[in-house]
Amino acid sequence: MYSQSEQCIPAKRALITGITGQDGLYLGQLLATKGYEIFGLVRGQSNPKIAMVEQIIPSIQLLEGDLRDLSSLIGAMEIAQPNEIYNLGAISFVGLSWKQAELTGEITAMGVLRMLEAARIHTQGDMSKVRFYQASSSEMFGKVRETPQSETTAFHPRSPYGVAKTFGHYITINYRESYGALACSGILFNHESPRRGFEFVTRKVSNAVARIALGLQDHVALGNLDVRRDWGFAGDYVEAMWLMLQQEELHDYVIATGETHSIWELLDIAFSRINIENWQAYVRQDPRFFRPAEVDVLVGDASRAWKELGWKPKVGFRELIEMMVDADLELERSKLR
Numbered sequence: 001m002y003s004q005s006e007q008c009i010p011a012k013r014a015l016i017t018g019i020t021g022q023d024g025l026y027l028g029q030l031l032a033t034k035g036y037e038i039f040g041l042v043r044g045q046s047n048p049k050i051a052m053v054e055q056i057i058p059s060i061q062l063l064e065g066d067l068r069d070l071s072s073l074i075g076a077m078e079i080a081q082p083n084e085i086y087n088l089g090a091i092s093f094v095g096l097s098w099k100q101a102e103l104t105g106e107i108t109a110m111g112v113l114r115m116l117e118a119a120r121i122h123t124q125g126d127m128s129k130v131r132f133y134q135a136s137s138s139e140m141f142g143k144v145r146e147t148p149q150s151e152t153t154a155f156h157p158r159s160p161y162g163v164a165k166t167f168g169h170y171i172t173i174n175y176r177e178s179y180g181a182l183a184c185s186g187i188l189f190n191h192e193s194p195r196r197g198f199e200f201v202t203r204k205v206s207n208a209v210a211r212i213a214l215g216l217q218d219h220v221a222l223g224n225l226d227v228r229r230d231w232g233f234a235g236d237y238v239e240a241m242w243l244m245l246q247q248e249e250l251h252d253y254v255i256a257t258g259e260t261h262s263i264w265e266l267l268d269i270a271f272s273r274i275n276i277e278n279w280q281a282y283v284r285q286d287p288r289f290f291r292p293a294e295v296d297v298l299v300g301d302a303s304r305a306w307k308e309l310g311w312k313p314k315v316g317f318r319e320l321i322e323m324m325v326d327a328d329l330e331l332e333r334s335k336l337r
């Protein structure tokens with residue numbers, strides 16, 4: 001039962017770009033549990049993902065808009081009247097960013113500037129009226145200058161995606177310094193889940209392993225197995241995004257587990273979930289999946305977030321990969337019914 005005074009507090013309003021992606025869906029669900037009115041930006045009138053978003057976040061209100069189109073963003077802000085904006089929309093697959101470098105720049109870099117400009121115009125220049133979260137990425141560290149990487153580590157991006165995210169990061173800081181925007185960036189290391197796109201290596205492996213278990217495929221083709229990443233659970237990471245915007249003073253934070261694992265370990269865990277210990281016969285290496293330039297070992301130092309936000313990851317690497325294999329077994333079985 002709410003008290004009288006609590007009943008009078010209007011719900012906070014959040015506008016999320018990238019709502020159809022993994023992070024948008026987890027963040028939308030989190031904000032729904034916190035009683036937010038949630039608005040999600042979607043591109044295209046008959047976007048096939050709309051039904052899925054409405055099923056996962058029933059209270060959501062979807063607005064049409066495109067990160068390439070400033071006036072559509074201003075229009076969305078006029079309807080949503082957000083207290084908080086989460087800019088998660090991007091061309092987010094590193095491998096694709098070499099093939100579509102210009103589009104990556106247009107959306108992943110210039111899209112951030114357009115969102116900030118839309119917020120500036122919408123608030124008539126008083127950018128302290130809205131809080132803005134920018135989804136920055138560990139790919140900005142690329143050829144790393146130090147290990148582990150923290151908020152003070154210099155950037156050296158190694159892909160068009162990393163370069164675009166670096167622009168987004170600095171333009172967010174620039175609006176904070178130029179216009180007093182209440183804006184910050186989360187430098188998130190890789191974060192995965194059963195909702196991850198099939199092109200990312202964790203999901204590619206979890207789905208292939210599930211299909212191998214069901215006799216639907218006989219091998220998986222991968223690139224470089226030696227790379228190491230700091231992989232966390234997306235459901236934990238969206239909580240950090242929300243916490244960042246609740247602080248009195250906004251700062252940028254690294255969000256990571258602080259642990260690295262190789263693709264060899266990923267394969268060990270995924271195959272052992274289906275009781276295969278010697279998986280070598282099921283894995284082929286394919287030059288198509290090697291990258292023109294690879295980032296070094298990325299591992300984050302999230303101690304600032306641990307201290308100031310009280311944030312810590314809850315789901316460990318083994319649990320994450322087992323969750324993904326189990327979910328893909330369920331998905332693939334449901335397709336057979």
Ligand code: GDP
Binds near residue numbers: 290291
């Ligand atoms: P990223 O860190 O955002 O690029 O996430 P990905 O999941 O796409 O890739 C993580 C690492 O896995 C990269 O270093 C890739 O080079 C490596 N990798 C090796 N084989 C594959 C593969 O078949 N697909 C993908 N996506 N990555 C692979």
